[in-house]
Amino acid sequence: MFDHGPAGYLDALNAQQREAATFPGSTLLVLAGAGTGKTATLCSRVAWLMGEGVPAERILLLTFTRRAAREMVERARTLLTRTAPASGRIVGGTFHSVAHRLVRVHASALGLGPGFGVLDAGDAADLLDIVRQERGHSQSARRFPRAATMLDIYSRVVNAQAPLAEVLAQSFPWCEEHGEALGELFRSYASRKRALGVLDLDDLLLYWRALLADPVTGAQIAGAFEHVLVDEYQDVNGLQVDIVAGLRARGAHLTAVGDDFQAIYGFRAASARHILGFRERFADAQTVTLECNYRSTTPILDVANAVSAQDRKGLPKRLWSEREGGMRPELVFPLDDAAQARAVCERVLAAREEGIDLRAQAVLFRTGHDSDLLELELTRRAIPFVKYGGLRFLDAAHVKDLIALLRLVDNAADELSWFRVLQLLDGVGPTRAARMLDALRGAGAGAAAGPGTEAGAAAGPGAEAAPAAPTPDLRRWSEAAVHVPEGSREHADTLIAALTAASREAAAETGELVEALCAAIVPLIRLRYPDGAVRAYDLDQLAASARGARDIRHFVSELVLDPPASSADLAGPPHLDDDFLALSTVHSAKGLEWEAVHVISAYDGNFPADMATANEEGVAEERRLFYVALTRARRRLHVYVPQRYYHRLHASDDAHGCGQASRFLSRTVQSLFDHTRPAAPDGEPLPSGAAATRRRIEVSVDALFGG
DNA sequence: CTATTAGATGTTTTT
DNA sequence: CATCTAATAG
Numbered sequence: 001m002f003d004h005g006p007a008g009y010l011d012a013l014n015a016q017q018r019e020a021a022t023f024p025g026s027t028l029l030v031l032a033g034a035g036t037g038k039t040a041t042l043c044s045r046v047a048w049l050m051g052e053g054v055p056a057e058r059i060l061l062l063t064f065t066r067r068a069a070r071e072m073v074e075r076a077r078t079l080l081t082r083t084a085p086a087s088g089r090i091v092g093g094t095f096h097s098v099a100h101r102l103v104r105v106h107a108s109a110l111g112l113g114p115g116f117g118v119l120d121a122g123d124a125a126d127l128l129d130i131v132r133q134e135r136g137h138s139q140s141a142r143r144f145p146r147a148a149t150m151l152d153i154y155s156r157v158v159n160a161q162a163p164l165a166e167v168l169a170q171s172f173p174w175c176e177e178h179g180e181a182l183g184e185l186f187r188s189y190a191s192r193k194r195a196l197g198v199l200d201l202d203d204l205l206l207y208w209r210a211l212l213a214d215p216v217t218g219a220q221i222a223g224a225f226e227h228v229l230v231d232e233y234q235d236v237n238g239l240q241v242d243i244v245a246g247l248r249a250r251g252a253h254l255t256a257v258g259d260d261f262q263a264i265y266g267f268r269a270a271s272a273r274h275i276l277g278f279r280e281r282f283a284d285a286q287t288v289t290l291e292c293n294y295r296s297t298t299p300i301l302d303v304a305n306a307v308s309a310q311d312r313k314g315l316p317k318r319l320w321s322e323r324e325g326g327m328r329p330e331l332v333f334p335l336d337d338a339a340q341a342r343a344v345c346e347r348v349l350a351a352r353e354e355g356i357d358l359r360a361q362a363v364l365f366r367t368g369h370d371s372d373l374l375e376l377e378l379t380r381r382a383i384p385f386v387k388y389g390g391l392r393f394l395d396a397a398h399v400k401d402l403i404a405l406l407r408l409v410d411n412a413a414d415e416l417s418w419f420r421v422l423q424l425l426d427g428v429g430p431t432r433a434a435r436m437l438d439a440l441r442g443a444g445a446g447a448a449a450g451p452g453t454e455a456g457a458a459a460g461p462g463a464e465a466a467p468a469a470p471t472p473d474l475r476r477w478s479e480a481a482v483h484v485p486e487g488s489r490e491h492a493d494t495l496i497a498a499l500t501a502a503s504r505e506a507a508a509e510t511g512e513l514v515e516a517l518c519a520a521i522v523p524l525i526r527l528r529y530p531d532g533a534v535r536a537y538d539l540d541q542l543a544a545s546a547r548g549a550r551d552i553r554h555f556v557s558e559l560v561l562d563p564p565a566s567s568a569d570l571a572g573p574p575h576l577d578d579d580f581l582a583l584s585t586v587h588s589a590k591g592l593e594w595e596a597v598h599v600i601s602a603y604d605g606n607f608p609a610d611m612a613t614a615n616e617e618g619v620a621e622e623r624r625l626f627y628v629a630l631t632r633a634r635r636r637l638h639v640y641v642p643q644r645y646y647h648r649l650h651a652s653d654d655a656h657g658c659g660q661a662s663r664f665l666s667r668t669v670q671s672l673f674d675h676t677r678p679a680a681p682d683g684e685p686l687p688s689g690a691a692a693t694r695r696r697i698e699v700s701v702d703a704l705f706g707g
Numbered sequence: 708c709t710a711t712t713a714g715a716t717g718t719t720t721t722t
Numbered sequence: 723c724a725t726c727t728a729a730t731a732g
Contacts, residue, residue: 064722096722121721174718201722267720367719429709561722587720611718625720
């Protein structure tokens with residue numbers, strides 16, 4: 001009965017985990033609390049399936065990040081080395097990256113050119129902004145949403161599959177007055193994307209769903225997979241559920257894993273109701289629940305359980321730990337942000353003294369800039385760190401410049417990229433760039449204000465037939481070059497020559513192509529930006545990472561779909577001997593764990609963010625986020641509540657608020673922590689708030705009198 | 708027509 | 723600080 005044959009790895013699992021890993025039916029839901037060995041279970045299931053004779057390439061593993069997919073495939077492979085040494089490749093990745101691969105394969109069936117580009121969020125926002133300008137909606141007038149916000153709204157509509165009006169009313173009430181303008185704008189945006197031959201991230205999902213709905217391609221795609229496994233199912237949205245259901249309906253077996261109490265992507269139209277309603281949607285589904293936590297010590301879990309118990313609506317769930325004992329979590333009340341930064345540094349270093357490497361520690365926070373001051377302090381003390389989440393590499397202007405150039409290699413119709421690249425030339429602004437584009441198109445069109453103006457103007461409601469504007473053609477460069485100012489002529493010619501060469505020699509090594517293009521653009525970058533040298537270095541790194549990529553179009557889209565989380569990521573795998581402290585938003589920390597975790601800026605208004613506290617579901621999601629932060633810790637947990645914080649970090653005034661501890665740190669929850677209040681020089685603990693300030697003055701005056 | 712500067716302003720989280 | 727706008731100088 002316990003004879004697992006060669007599959008001895010199953011012995012390492014507990015009964016529930018094993019049940020999930022070896023579930024023989026066709027639809028399985030695994031409710032796995034934080035730290036309950038979800039990854040191990042999923043890996044074992046993959047291994048088990050392969051052991052049962054399912055070919056690797058017929059297993060589809062959908063995860064939240066590419067890294068998670070890689071890790072699981074690796075582990076499953078290791079489990080199997082003895083039994084199935086020569087197995088094929090598992091198809092794995094995020095919904096978006098898998099969609100991208102499928103859409104590439106079926107591009108022609110979808111009416112897409114082979115070289116279609118993928119826009120990242122920044123590009124999509126730029127495009128929306130261009131459309132907005134053309135439509136004559138001014139940014140400044142009456143709180144019209146800015147580009148990034150427009151994209152948020154658009155994306156939410158698509159992903160929630162909900163009408164614009166509803167989305168506005170529910171999530172963007174301050175933009176409601178512009179509902180009509182936005183609707184019109186979004187339609188233009190959609191047709192413009194088609195004209196430019198580009199897809200945004202949401203399109204990838206839409207196209208995948210469309211492929212599944214089609215009788216021919218749908219059967220083809222679904223037939224390719226015998227098993228579909230979806231991780232983090234609590235964070236899927238309606239569109240993604242449609243895709244999963246589409247695969248299931250065509251016969252693929254389905255395993256979904258998730259934890260409704262870790263649903264933190266509501267702003268992306270994800271909803272825990274999909275995991276909670278799983279059994280209604282898939283009638284034959286069996287459920288396995290994992291509740292034994294192998295990650296955290298009991299005192300840490302007690303805190304986490306107390307926080308989750310505040311949500312009376314969630315399924316009552318209690319994690320219990322195998323790891324008895326351990327130190328109580330600490331609640332620290334520094335006087336202000338600066339004191340908080342110092343307190344974190346002290347504790348990080350103290351933990352390291354006790355043998356917990358920096359890499360086994362993390363500082364977690366609600367928003368990207370919560371760590372600003374801490375970063376300064378860490379730099380000052382020469383403590384190395386890597387920051388995840390927050391501002392990303394791809395947002396940097398010079399990186400976008402290079403990527404735009406790379407996009408043009410495969411898709412000369414991408415006028416958005418043309419526009420960007422041309423304006424890098426000294427003396428070329430929007431006007432000249434537009435003229436050059438006209439020349440490249442060979443169109444005798446009059447003054448254009450931006451890329452593809454006429455296509456946009458024609459795009460009324462339903463006007464999808466943009467009068468196929470002629471595609472810009474590199475061969476007409478000599479005509480366009482007339483518009484380049486004398487001084488930049490040489491740079492421009494070099495750039496175009498590199499582009500022409502890259503387009504022709506598609507067979508050449510990708511790394512070399514990218515490096516050649518990089519070399520052509522670097523002089524421009526150096527001239528354009530004051531810190532050009534640093535930026536040039538970034539680009540070299542980027543170009544170097546293109547070595548080994550299949551081709552340029554894959555390199556670029558993968559970069560967009562799976563952006564390096566930090567610039568350090570690009571430099572390749574960090575050296576083993578490097579010891580870095582991790583700084584991360586809670587969102588980016590999902591699924592990870594550290595020996596010691598420091599949660600900073602846990603004051604009300606920040607965590608929970610006061611924008612989210614308008615409705616109850618918003619607060620509930622913030623609470624889950626807090627829960628996720630707490631459950632990342634294995635042995636040590638410190639939560640910091642600065643007593644005073646400044647509204648404007650860089651302002652000269654000292655407008656500040658007095659921090660209330662996060663509402664999630666209720667009396668009950670607080671009682672599970674050890675408390676630390678700031679100490680005066682004589683070691684006497686100080687009361688908080690205004691009294692603390694007064695007390696400090698007294699101390700210093702006393703000192704003057706020698707007493 | 709482009710570059711530079713001054714001045715205002717800013718709802719978080721990410722594939 | 724970062725980003726966008728408007729106004730002004732080259």
